[in-house]
């Protein structure tokens with residue numbers, strides 16, 4: 001894929017979707033809501049082994065809720081993590097590819113349903129609209145691999161160098177880039193060193209699909225490690241293969257201020273997919289109940305986010321297909337053709 005084509009992937013999607021594209025909601029927590037047990041070092045990637053059909057069904061639910069981009073179940077899928085479970089390197093690489101295949105299968109099924117749905121005219125509230133859909137291959141941070149909630153602290157210690165992080169992610173990123181995904185979603189990036197590692201890696205390895213960089217924050221000012229958001233976003237800004245930059249898995253109340261900060265240093269499309277605002281107990285691998293916002297409250301922010309500069313909006317952990325459906329309904333250019 002040439003450079004021009006890389007940047008046109010996102011501009012074309014935004015043009016087709018009327019200026020704002022919709023990202024899916026939390027995949028992992030939706031799998032959990034359907035009964036999956038994620039209390040495992042692989043977290044959601046465990047479902048690639050135990051319940052691929054459920055992963056596909058959840059991708060489909062998000063497409064039928066109106067998402068234009070679905071994110072694969074590879075957030076915590078690493079070759080090192082699979083090998084620790086006894087899989088060979090080849091098997092581990094195949095599991096990474098499988099995460100993308102499942103999402104691509106869901107897209108094919110969705111397009112078939114669109115054709116059938118437009119024939120029988122009864123969509124039961126589902127969005128069945130032939131449109132551009134992108135599959136984003138998730139890459140969670142080194143902290144996610146540690147499976148101790150480190151992606152909410154970003155404190156890796158002095159031993160974890162830039163070179164270490166590049167080597168940790170290298171093979172996984174190459175496999176995902178060649179798996180048929182449309183782009184790579186570097187998500188929940190907790191610190192500057194990991195952003196730098198990704199930026200160098202995609203250049204050094206000649207990665208041929210575009211990427212987005214998405215950071216998380218717990219104070220509405222900096223990224224979770226305390227590193228400057230401005231410096232983190234500047235790394236993304238200087239990387240030509242990065243076609244969007246933004247924030248995910250962060251409470252909705254912080255988002256508006258974070259968009260305004262990012263706008264000072266980026267001209268790239270800004271993406272926003274906050275969590276429900278609930279907090280995560282990393283030791284118990286459980287969410288602290290009743291600490292978040294309702295779908296209505298979440299959606300009440302969306303217009304403002306778009307007004308101040310967000311071009312891609314969705315949800316992260318503990319948001320559901322209902323959240324995504326509500327986001328689509330609130331976007332004026334989409335509501336008219338929701339039930340095609």
Ligand SMILES: C[S+](C)CC[C@H](N)C(=O)O
Pocket residue numbers: 040041042043076143144145146147148149150151188249280282285317
């Ligand atoms: C974004 S957090 C909720 C992801 C889960 C974490 N890496 C864990 O394994 O507990």
Ligand SMILES: N[C@@H](CCS)C(=O)O
Pocket residue numbers: 025026027028029044071072073075138187188249316317
């Ligand atoms: N996209 C990820 C979560 C990132 S915090 C997933 O739901 O698996």
Ligand SMILES: [Zn+2]
Pocket residue numbers: 026188248249275316317
């Ligand atoms: Zn999340």
